[in-house]
Amino acid sequence: MAGFGLEQWVSYLGLERVDDPNKDYPVYRKRLDGKIIDLKELDLLVAQRLRGLRTDRQIAQAKVATLLGVKEATYSRYENASSLMTVGRLIHIFEVLDITPEEFFKPFVNKRPSRPIGDSRKDARTKLMEGTVDHLNKLDNTALKAVHDLVTAMEPRTIGRQ
Structure with a gap:
């Protein structure tokens, strides 16, 4: 097949x-928000998101540039979409700004289409997992450790029941 x-x-x-x-x-x-955005406009939106996240964290461009090992002018071009970044550079920026790729790209991603008939159990499980991860991301380290320990303790009892 x-x-x-x-x-x-x-x-x-x-x-x-x-x-x-x-x-x-x-x-x-x-489509994104009801329209198809050309790639140049998408590059600009990514650059604006990058600038917004940096300013929200109150970090100067010069500091981010230093942490990335690039000149300030180079980093400035990233935020103006006049220079494009490699995937590796973008991942490095995520590290420096303490953000996950999922968090960064969430505004640009549409919901996945529903799956073919027969996958409804998988869809429900996927939705439950995504909702759980959203809640886990909001926990502090102490609470997250407690949840981790609980799930780990439950694992031997739940294997084979899915």
């Missing part, structure tokens, strides 16, 4: 064909 064909995959993922004037071929994208 070869899997989905292109059109089936596009439909399954909720993608739409977009003719990008900067490309010789179409691309397939999802």
Whole structure:
């Protein structure tokens, strides 16, 4: 079985064909807040998110640049979307700003489409896991340790019951 064909995959993922004037071929994208945002605008939104997170933490550009091992002008270009970052650099920025990739990209990600019929139990489990993780992220270290210890103690009793 070869899997989905292109059109089936596009439909399954909720993608739409977009003719990008900067490309010789179409691309397939999802809507964000009801519209399809071109990649340059998306780069700008990422840069604005980066700047907002840094200013929320009251950290100067110069300090972030030093922690990243780049010149302040280079980091400034990241926040203005005039220079693009590598994935490795972006992950390093997440470390310096103490944010997870999930937290950073949450405003840019649409909910995943519902899965084919037959996966409803998996969907319910996935939703429960996601909700639990959201709650766990809000706990302080002491409370998180207590929950961890409880789950670890329960594990031998729950294996095989899923």
